[in-house]
Amino acid sequence: MHILQTKNLKKYYGEEPNIIRAVDDVDLSVNKGEFVAIVGNSGSGKSTLLHMIGGLDVPTSGSVVVREKELSQMKDEELSIFRRRNIGFVFQNYNLVPILNVYENIVLPVELDGATVDQNFMDEVVHVLGLEEKLKSMPNNLSGGQQQRVAIARALITKPAIVLADEPTGNLDSKSSADVLGLLKLSGEKFSQTIVMITHDWDIAILADRIVRLQDGRIIG
């Protein structure tokens, strides 16, 4: 029951002899509902891998299959709709829209898809992430941890098949990190979400069901 699979995935930059193998022949399978952490030092290719999984970057060769659909065979427009519906992103630097308030930021992806917001689900997500009091606030008036929780809510609101988190606590102090991590895991369990999180931090990775180690673009167990 794989929801995500990469086959011989490669991303090379430059040409021989100065070729850089950012991601080198990665075969990764993620089951539905699994929480996987990809751990590696900076420069191990983990961000590149995540971007390719999310269809934000094009592989040199190999394939990414999400929900039995191969991303490389999609047209640009199809890919962007597919991404919006199936993949939720949480970035290190939150990427909230500064001129929209918290509520508007969260519902943005739903409104982009022309759908109506499932109000009950919205309330539940906001409650789980503890954002009830902050819905009217502007992102700039929130702490880093709160902003990241808004980003998680935004990633969850479309009920995506997969949530991809790129160093979600990279910019946070240890206290806010604790909140963000706990709530990420909790919401994954509560909303039967598949989560792929990348981090350089072993302490954080231990939270996941499975840890994948990446070194020099290769999986080493």
Add this chain to the structure above:
Amino acid sequence: MKDKKYFITTKFLFYGILIINLLLIFISINRSSTAVLILSQLTFILFICIAWVLIKRTFSVFFTNLFVMMDKMMNRETVPDFDHIDDTYVSQIYHQLNRLYDVLQMQQNSIEQEKSKVQSFVSDISHQLKTPLTNLHLLQEALKQSGISPEEYQDCLEKQGKQLDKIDFLIRALLKTSQLENGLILIQPREVSISQTILSALEGILVLAEKKEIEVYYDNTTDYTVLHDPKWTSEALFNVMENAIKYTPQNGKLTILLSRTEKYVKISIKDTGIGIPPADLSNIFIRFWRGNTNILEGNGIGLYLCKQIISLQHGYILVNSIVNSGSEFEIYIPL
């Protein structure tokens, strides 16, 4: 894909009707000619007929697809992919239906996983009990032999006692886990002092710590009222503390710190023990997993039980560890 073609053709036809008719009407007014007006009416009717047929086709393809999908779902087979991923309602319905199937499958899977967990648990129990039982049998055989010296006799009895202790310990630990595992125990959260829970866990390890002359530090002046199950949480904390003592050499130090974040209360249990190699970190919470099997006794249940208890209360555990320097377990319980 067929329905998409029909859909697009219908769309073009629709605009076609509009433009041509407006043009014809415009011409007929301009020339005040009834013939052109009638022509415009005729083309209008013709277009309507063609559009009608196409719309019917679109719907029939769409409904047939839905029918096939639901049929496959009922049989729990792989669902064929009809979604052409665009911004139409048709595509959204395909998508939602697929997601619904995914979610239901996931729930089904987790039920099946629970079931196989219980099965593996039963086989684990029998496996774990086998070794001490085999040993007991061997010792029994040895005792039956005639002509063994009183010293040997005494030795055998002592060994038997140890094996019995092992079985006793295993059964008690296994009982606890099985109760948790099978949902026989309900976590009963109450709004009570977390400091009291920590203290009651500490009581259990003080003797052990004293034996190894390990200094235990806990400042109970900060306290929070947290919604948690005091009995089971204290059991979880006890397991971590007991482990810390076990893996800390003589004259070490155990520090327990209580603090809070916005959403969680954090209990940090820090020792000056042998530490955990990074590669082992992901295994320590697995049932029956044992790191350093040759040094100390243990059964690989304590930390597993601890994680279960904390997870059931929607909390989580992080571990920082440096080999030969010490480990820190951070236990987070939601406020």
